[in-house]
Structure formats: structure tokens, C-alpha cells
Amino acid sequence: MKVLYFSRDYTPHDHRFLSALAESEHDVYYLRLERRGHQQEDREPPANVHIVQWDGGQKAARFLDGPRLLSGLRKVIRQVKPDLIHAGPIQTVGLLAVLSGFHPLVTMSWGSDLLLDAAKNAWYRWATRYVLKHSDVLIGDCETVKHKAVDYGMPPEDIVTFPWGVDLEHFSPGESRLRSQQGWGDAFVLLHTRTWAPLYGVDVFAKAFVQAARQIPELHLFMLGGGPLAQQIRGIFNQSGIQERVHFAGQVALADLPEYYRAADLYVSASHSDGSSVSLMEALACGTPVIVSEIPSNAEWVTEGVQGWCFADGDVDALTETILDAYENRQQLPKVSQAARQQAETRADWTKNSKKLLRAYDLAINNQ
Incomplete structure (x- = not known):
């Protein structure tokens, strides 16, 4: 079967899906809507995936480009003659795929398209409902996304x-060698891997870390990545007097990420919205106990005191207290670590989960 995988950009998540499809019996074609900002994924698509050259995929796509891109997509469909299109996010790539009139269509939610974008304004609400109405199957990564899709009219079946x-x-x-390399052998180490952007509550985390660090001399932090709030976040640390206890690691390659999870006593995410967070699953898989914001999708992964702990979303003082409590009860961490890994083995195994993608394709074909 010919599958046209149509995505907004080229990210680690796209590489993950394309790699899974490349190992299947299907003939896979990859179509990219746009190229935005910095490169997000260094690895090339799998060698047996066909890269489609077309009118899009070279620069950021604008609303006014819609008619040209739709015409280009229809031309690609005539040339490739796919048996199925896999498209997402919903209001951009999914909308173009729906407007092309092609079926069977599997639309994939990227989490934020339903959890955030759909409620932006009347146009986004219309686009969301329209795409879901004309999709044969929707793929989502958590129950929170599923419930939101049903609210917008997608049949749960x-x-x-x-x-x-x-x-x-x-x-x-x-x-991990990282603790000894930093001279943090006896330290209590936190890890933050989320993008430094408002959505991920990184300011909440930075303020809470500073408050906790003033009470715990042994508290240190691996602060990965960067983002639009870099100046503000560095300012919070620099003005606190504890900046020497923070190691800014920058962008860390996928190959090196496990070293950081293994070096940490706790992984912390203050995100205000998430689907099934991949970084949370990475932490659980490495057996790293977690502290996460109390939002619906995180509750699907973290039971209080079992795989980690939750705190009231956006509450700096609540996060501070949760860090302090975890430190005071650090003798429990080995047990929490085991439960974290068990949760990942049960629910976060991509080798097993990727097979459900192919079942979604079968469902879409059978729905015709």
C-alpha cells in the first residue's frame, strides 16, 4: 500500500513515525508543508522513504499560500496515487488534506492543535470541526486528546x-558520569528538558528551583535546551545568587539524553498543557522519578507518590513545596524509580505502540 505521510515540518516525532512506517510493508512517501526557523531534526528520513518535491516545504507557510498549496497537494496526489493519506496537525496539514477531497484520510492530532489551537477563535473552531467531520480516522496520543476530539464532533469509534x-x-x-564530571557526587539533582517558552511553565520552574535551592544547599540543576524566554530565565537564576548550582547544557543530542536522565534524582516539568509528553516518558523509561504539573494528560501517567508527584499548575510555591517534600523523603526514590520504569515498560514502548498506527490505517480503509 502507498502511504502519503503529510506533516507540517520535519521534527524528531516525524522521524519516529517515518522510521516505523519504513519498517512496515508499505511504500511510504513523505510530504513536508513548510520549513520553519531552525532545523529541529538532524537525522535524515529513512533511506527507503520517498521524499516528495513540490511547491511547499521550503519556507514558512502563510494563510495566503493556501490555494497554491492545495493545488500543489492535488498534483502530488495525482502523481503519487496514494492508497491512504496520513496528515497532521489538524488545522494546517489536516485541513489541506481534507480540502483535497482524498479518502481514506487518517488525521493525526499533535496534541496542541486540539488542546490549545482549536479554541483560539471562530476560524480555528470551524477548521477543527470541519477536518474531524471529513476524516476517516483520528490518531491521538492520550485520553485527554480523545475527549477533546469527541467534543468537536469526532465519533469515538x-x-x-x-x-x-x-x-x-x-x-x-x-x-551516568555527568554528576562526577560536575563535581556533584553528593548533590540532589533536578533535570529540566522542556523548551524555554511560556507554554511549558519554565518561569514557574525557575522561580521554584531558586526558592527550594535557598533551603537545600545540596540542590543542583541540569537545565537543558533554550527558547524565547532565555533572557528572562537566565535572569531569574543570575539574580538569585545560586546560579553556580545550575549547569546550562544547551541543546543535547538524542544519543546523549539518557545520561542526563540517569544523572538526575528528579525530572521536573511545569508545562501548562501537554498530550502524552515524550520527555515525561523518557524520564519514566530511565527510572527517573518525576514532578509534573497537575494537568489531565499528566494524570494519565503519574499517580501521586507512585511514579512521582504532581503540583498545582502554575503555582510556584506548590512546586517549591513538592521539591522540598521529595528531598525530605528521598529514601523513597529507589521505589519510585522502579515504578516509573514499570510504567514506561507497560505503556510507553514505541516498538509496541507503533503497531497501533498500522491498525489505524486498516480502520480507515475499512471505513470506506
Whole structure:
């Protein structure tokens, strides 16, 4: 079967899906809507995936480009003659795929398209309902996304839900040299991997870390990545007097990420919205206890005191207290670590979860 995989950009998530499809019996074609900002994924698509050259995919797509891109998509469909189109996010790529009139169509939610974008304004609400009405199957990564899709009119029987998952061999418990390299052998170490952007509550985390660090001399932090709030976040640390306890690691390659999870006593995410967070699944897979914001999707993964702890979303003082409590009860961390890994093995195994993608394709074909 010919599958046209149509996505907004080229990200680690796209590489994950294309790699899974490349190992299937299907003939896979990859179509990219746009090229935005910095490169998000260094790995090339799998060699046996056909890269489609077309009118899009070279620069950021604008609303005014819609008619030209729709015409280009219809031309691609005539040339490739796919048996199925896999398209997402909903209001951009999904909308173009729906407007092309092609079926069977599997639309894939990227989480934020339903959890955030759909409620932006009347146009987004219309586009969301229109795409879901004309999709044969919707793929979502958590129950929170599924419930939101049903609210927008998608029949629940046409929704296939599975976490995107992680490589459990790559992300696994083990030793790390990073603590000794930093001279943090006896420290209590936190890890933050989320993008420094408002959505991810990084300012909430930075303020809470500073408050906790003033009470725990042993508290240190691996702060990964960067983002639009870089100046503000660095300012919070620099003005606190504890900046020497923060190691800014920058962008860390996928190959090196497990070292950081293994080096940490706790992984922390203050995100205000998420689907099934891949970084959360990476932490669980490495056996790293977690502290996460109390939002619906996180509750699907973290039971209070079992795999980690939750705190009231956006509440700096609540996060501070949760960090302090975890430190005071650090003798429980080995047990929490085991439960975290068990949760990942049960629900976050990408090798198993990726097979549900192919079942979604079968459902779409049978719906014709």
C-alpha cells in the first residue's frame, strides 16, 4: 500500500513515525508543508522513504499560500496515487488534506492543535470541526486528546489512541558520569528538558528551583535546551545568587539524553498543557522519578507518590513545596524509580505502540 505521510515540518516525532512506517510493508512517501526557523531534526528520513518535491516545504507557510498549496497537494496526489493519506496537525496539514477531497484520510492530532489551537477563535473552531467531520480516522496520543476530539464532533469509534512512546533500550536506567564530571557526587539533582517558552511553565520552574535551592544547599540543576524566554530565565537564576548550582547544557543530542536522565534524582516539568509528553516518558523509561504539573494528560501517567508527584499548575510555591517534600523523603526514590520504569515498560514502548498506527490505517480503509 502507498502511504502519503503529510506533516507540517520535519521534527524528531516525524522521524519516529517515518522510521516505523519504513519498517512496515508499505511504500511510504513523505510530504513536508513548510520549513520553519531552525532545523529541529538532524537525522535524515529513512533511506527507503520517498521524499516528495513540490511547491511547499521550503519556507514558512502563510494563510495566503493556501490555494497554491492545495493545488500543489492535488498534483502530488495525482502523481503519487496514494492508497491512504496520513496528515497532521489538524488545522494546517489536516485541513489541506481534507480540502483535497482524498479518502481514506487518517488525521493525526499533535496534541496542541486540539488542546490549545482549536479554541483560539471562530476560524480555528470551524477548521477543527470541519477536518474531524471529513476524516476517516483520528490518531491521538492520550485520553485527554480523545475527549477533546469527541467534543468537536469526532465519533469515538473512529479515534485510535496510543502514546507515541520511546525506545526503551535507549532510554533505560543506568549509571551516568555527568554528576562526577560536575563535581556533584553528593548533590540532589533536578533535570529540566522542556523548551524555554511560556507554554511549558519554565518561569514557574525557575522561580521554584531558586526558592527550594535557598533551603537545600545540596540542590543542583541540569537545565537543558533554550527558547524565547532565555533572557528572562537566565535572569531569574543570575539574580538569585545560586546560579553556580545550575549547569546550562544547551541543546543535547538524542544519543546523549539518557545520561542526563540517569544523572538526575528528579525530572521536573511545569508545562501548562501537554498530550502524552515524550520527555515525561523518557524520564519514566530511565527510572527517573518525576514532578509534573497537575494537568489531565499528566494524570494519565503519574499517580501521586507512585511514579512521582504532581503540583498545582502554575503555582510556584506548590512546586517549591513538592521539591522540598521529595528531598525530605528521598529514601523513597529507589521505589519510585522502579515504578516509573514499570510504567514506561507497560505503556510507553514505541516498538509496541507503533503497531497501533498500522491498525489505524486498516480502520480507515475499512471505513470506506
